Amino acid sequence: MDTTLNDRLSNLLDNVKNARDSFLGYPVSKDFDYSPLYDFLQYPINNLGDPFEDSTYKVHTHEIEREVVDFFAKLFRANPKDYWGYVTNGGSESNLYGLYIAREMYPKAMVYYSESTHYSVKKNIHLLNIPSIVIRSQENGEIDYDDLEDTLRFNRHKPAIILATHGTTMKEAKDDVSTIKGILKKLAIQDHYIHCDGALSGTFGAFAEPRSPFDFLDGADSISISGHKFIGSPIPAGVIVTKRSLRDRVSKGISYIGSLDTTITGSRNGHSPLFLWYAIQKMGVEGLKARYEHSLEVANYCREQLQNIGINAWSNPGSITVVFPKVTDQLKNKWQLATEDDITHIICMPNVTIAQIDLFIEDVKTEMETAPLEEELMYY
Ligand SMILES: Cc1ncc(COP(=O)(O)O)c(C=O)c1O
Structure with missing residues (x-):
């Protein structure tokens, strides 16, 4: 050379x-060692299209990408008959996806998020052009439930999208998804969607004692994590898990790729699902x-x-x-x-x-x- x-x-x-x-x-x-995967760097792997559908381009890792989604869906107690997801470029894209689905469901909704929310969320809301309101945070970084309730009450004629965080960026505070769900119920706001941003702590939230409510059984409609954070990856990666029934609202068939266009980007990294999958296989x-x-x-x-x-x-x-x-x-x-x-x-x-x-x-x-x-x- x-x-x-x-x-x-x-x-x-x-x-x-x-x-x-x-x-x-x-x-x-x-602390990762992905050396057994180095051979895969010789191939133009591209996970174009929906990982749960067939596609004409075959140089992909869709099968293992599905297994990564399966793993997290189970960890997040998703309904085994109604979940879907994909491996993204990171937590920010996963959040964008959650908000995108929410907006497709409720185009006239208002987004509520706390002042401790990650900066990517504000940008995503701006990109999607959804009206939003910032809710106060408590001293420990958790959303202020009283302020959330008062603000929701004032806007209760509108559908609500709540962006909850499970592990805020600076203080690793967790917004309680069950409490948020309870507030929505109390105010009888039936048209609502809760996205949980678990970039860091979503990966281990299931193991915490006491557990802070954040998953599908607790009331979330979608959950995002960053793969390069707690698991570790040489390339930034993320996972979004949502409900299949919600994904169906945004899917469009594209004959050029012979698949469904359900993801944010067209070409998608096929190596990062492989890293996450390998780590999950090794760790369990x-x-x-x-x-x-x-x-x-x-x-x-x-x-x-x-x-x-x-x-x-x-x-x-x-x-x-x-x-x-x-x-x-x-x-x-x-x-x-x-x-x-x-x-x-x-x-x-x-x-x-x-x-x-x-x-x-x-x-x-x-x-x-x-x-x-x-x-x-x-x-x-
Ligand atoms: C709470 C939270 N959400 C989202 C993100 C963005 O994740 P990524 O860097 O994977 O896009 C971060 C990153 O630090 C974060 O702390």
Whole structure:
């Protein structure tokens, strides 16, 4: 290979590797080994069309994509006779799909979402041109049910689309889908749709104790997750699971592809379903549960260690995210810690170890000892 090209590739690889090794602030798992799948990179795999239908283009992984959807449908307690879904490019596309189906069902609806909702949702609502109202969040990041009820009451003549979040981006708070369903019932708003954005926590929500209601039996009409977050994937990926009966409202037959055009994009990544499928095969439900328990243990440890040195660290119940007052730019940049307003968080993804937490705590201690008084105050 040409040496300049070689050098550039090897520099890029070093940069990516170094950046990967030192972050604690983003919900991305890094502990995967997909080497048995490398041969598949030689093929122009394209999952064009609906994974549950035949298609003329055969270089696809539809069969395993269906198994990924089956796995999550079961985990989310979907009606075995009425579910459907596909592997998307990520949580944002999955949310777009949930909102798209909701709007097709109720074109005159209003969307309600809390101020802690991920930024992709606002953009999706804008793209779909649906009127919306932002609901207050409680201090812990969960939707304010009183504000939701009051706002719904005021608009009860309109169908309602509720965008609930199971694991908000900064505080990993969970909106209670059963409570939301109860409010809709109390107000007799029969035309409603609940989409649950479970980008990070949807993957392990079934294992949390106590469980926070979020799935189909709890009242959701569609649920989205990001595949590259808790499971881990070299390519961003997501899953959307909804009801087949709802999908039927948006499906159109396209003779060029010999399939149904039910997905947001035409050409679709056929490799990412393969990664997710492989991970699920290797882990199974029990492995996924153990992965969550490990993350929870590390999160508990991290919170306690921060508290022990006087930092006001906290987590929502069952959450793998530890929230604390904003750190200095130096710490933020070294550990790539997401910081918003006056808080910073560490997300104890399955690859985060106690040893890494110890190193981070040492850095915090050093800064507390050496930082000028004004900076020190930021920790309290
Ligand atoms: C709550 C929530 N929803 C949606 C997303 C978007 O997911 P993705 O980055 O997979 O598009 C994120 C990403 O952090 C998130 O935290």
